[in-house]
Each structure stands twice: as C-alpha cells, then as structure tokens.
Amino acid sequence: MDDRVHPAESTTAEEKMAAPAEPAAISRPENPLAQKNIEKLKPPPGTYVIQIPKDQIYRVPPPENARRFQTYTLRTHRRRHGCCCCCFAWTAALLLFFLVALAAAAVILYFVFQPKIPNYSVDGLSVKGFNLSSTAANLAADLAALSPEFDATVRADNANKKIGIYYRSGSSIAVSYDGVNLCHGVWPTFYQGERNATVFQTALTGSGIRLAAATHAALVTAQSHGKVPLEINIQVPVRLKFSAVTTWTITVKVRCDVTVDKLTADSRIISKSCSVKVDPF
Structure with missing residues (x-):
C-alpha cells in the first residue's frame, strides 16, 4: 500500500507578508462613568499637584450639612x-x-x-523731768533736751459675765502734748477674768525731747492756769476667751484725754475721758 504524504498546511513567509496585519486590540474601560471620572480628576494643563498628609487635611462640611x-x-x-x-x-x-x-x-x-467692750480709765499721773519756768534766765535751760518720766495708774474693768481677756505682748502707751510725743511705755501682759477690775501702774519714759519755743510757752501758760491737757494713746493686742474657745488676736485701741493741774510728781487729774475702739482683724 502506497503511503501518501500530504504536505502540512503552512504559511510561507511570503504569504505572511502579503496577508494584511490585524489591528491591535484597543483597551477600553468597561465602565464609561469611570472614564469620565478619570478625565475630571486630571489637573488642567499648567497646574501643580501638591500632596498633603492626610492628618493635616482640614475638612469643610458640604453645603447640605x-x-x-x-x-x-x-x-x-x-x-x-x-x-x-x-x-x-x-x-x-x-x-x-x-x-x-x-x-x-x-x-x-x-x-x-452678751459681749461688752471693757472700760479703761487713767486714775493717776505722776510727772518727773519737767522744769517749766517763765523767767528769762532759765529759758535757755528749759529749751534743752528733756527726759520726762510719767507713772500712769490705769484701771481696766471687764464687765463681761462669760468672757475673759488675755492681754498679750506687743502693746504701746504714749503720752503727747499738742502732737508732740513726750514719753512712751508698754501695757503689762496678764489674764483678766470675768467681772474683774484690774488697776496697775506702768512707767513711761522719754529721752531727748526738745520742745519748740511756742510749745514751751504754751505749756508754761497752761500750767500757770492749772490746766495742762495731755493725750494718752494705748494700743494693746488681746484674745478673748469664750468658755473653752479662744479667739484670734484682736487689737484694742484706747484714747484718753487727761487734764492735770501741773507737770509735777504730785500732779492731780482734773478731768478725763476715754474712748475705746476694737479692730477685729
């Protein structure tokens, strides 16, 4: 049996060159809307695209919100x-x-x-260190520096039934005439119980006191008339005791206007009046 060999179908190079080339497949997006969105996202020519980190983008609500x-x-x-x-x-x-x-x-x-303000008064005043004379011979000596000494007798009357008073340190007592300080001292520290009246003496001293000629003349005139007005200012810190409770420190201020007949050791008080003010703070 004769074997017949059929030539395989093949395309020669000439046929390939002669055959028309098939156009390449054009890739088109499946969704036309996506193509439009891509075209919208493309920046117009002549612009720049700046990338900003996401955490630095500040959002603005849309108009509908x-x-x-x-x-x-x-x-x-x-x-x-x-x-x-x-x-x-x-x-x-x-x-x-x-x-x-x-x-x-x-x-x-x-x-x-039922608290009551205590009463204070000056019951006696003894004066030393003043040598007032109206003679011209002793005028120069009188205008020299003075060192007066006052012994004041003070009465403190606590009329409260249920309140005691602690008189503390840091007090001051000053005697002046016509605005000129003559001497000063301190109030003693002690406890004054309920319904108690305490009388004590305190020494007041001055040093290097120089009086003007007008002040000296006024003192001489007042002593010749038997009426020498003096001003005594007292300031003392106290604490009040209400049963078992003690208050904070309160400042008591006393002003006494005292008139004596003369500035000597045996001077006598002619008139006196005292006023009291309490500073709670």
Whole structure:
C-alpha cells in the first residue's frame, strides 16, 4: 500500500507578508462613568499637584450639612456656657451659705455670751523731768533736751459675765502734748477674768525731747492756769476667751484725754475721758 504524504498546511513567509496585519486590540474601560471620572480628576494643563498628609487635611462640611454643623456648634457653645454658669451659681450659693452660717453663729454667740467692750480709765499721773519756768534766765535751760518720766495708774474693768481677756505682748502707751510725743511705755501682759477690775501702774519714759519755743510757752501758760491737757494713746493686742474657745488676736485701741493741774510728781487729774475702739482683724 502506497503511503501518501500530504504536505502540512503552512504559511510561507511570503504569504505572511502579503496577508494584511490585524489591528491591535484597543483597551477600553468597561465602565464609561469611570472614564469620565478619570478625565475630571486630571489637573488642567499648567497646574501643580501638591500632596498633603492626610492628618493635616482640614475638612469643610458640604453645603447640605452646613446648617447641621452650625446647629451642632451652637448647641456645644450653649452647653459649655451653661456649665460655666452652673459652676458660678453653685460657688455663689456656697459662699452665700457660708456667710449666712457665719452670721447666724455670730448672732448666737452674741445672745449667749452678751459681749461688752471693757472700760479703761487713767486714775493717776505722776510727772518727773519737767522744769517749766517763765523767767528769762532759765529759758535757755528749759529749751534743752528733756527726759520726762510719767507713772500712769490705769484701771481696766471687764464687765463681761462669760468672757475673759488675755492681754498679750506687743502693746504701746504714749503720752503727747499738742502732737508732740513726750514719753512712751508698754501695757503689762496678764489674764483678766470675768467681772474683774484690774488697776496697775506702768512707767513711761522719754529721752531727748526738745520742745519748740511756742510749745514751751504754751505749756508754761497752761500750767500757770492749772490746766495742762495731755493725750494718752494705748494700743494693746488681746484674745478673748469664750468658755473653752479662744479667739484670734484682736487689737484694742484706747484714747484718753487727761487734764492735770501741773507737770509735777504730785500732779492731780482734773478731768478725763476715754474712748475705746476694737479692730477685729
């Protein structure tokens, strides 16, 4: 049996060159809307594209949400403002409550203890170191520096039934004439019980006191008339004792206007008047 060999179908190089070339497949997007979006995202010619980190992008609400954003911002502001007003109102209420409670406690203490301001007076005044004379011969000696000494007898009367008084250190007593300080001293420290009257003597001294000619002449005239006005100022820190409770330090200020007949050791008080002021703080 004769074998027949059929030539395989093949394309020669000439046929390939003669055959027309098939156009290459053009890739087109499957979705036309995507193509439009891509074209929109492309920057126009002559522009630059700047990349900013995502955490630095500040977003602006769209127009349809602008009213909602404004309403939310207004509510937040009102809420914060309301919280501040509430805190202020609570603070004012607590302060008012504290003041009312303090006033109520003061009223209760007043009616329970019935505090009274103590009475003070100067019962005696002995003067040394003054040599006042109206003669011209002794005028130069009189205008020299003086060192007067006063021995004052002071009476302190505590009329309170349930309040004691602690007289503390840091006090001062000064005697002056027509605004010129003559001598000074201190108030003794002691405790004065309820319904107690204490009389004590205190020494007041001055050094290097120089009087003007007019002041010296006024003193000479006053002594010749038998009326020498003096001013005594007392300032003493005290603490009050209410039963088992002791207060903070309170300053008592006493002013006494005393008139003596002469500035000698046996001087006599003609008139006297004292006023008391209390400084609670």
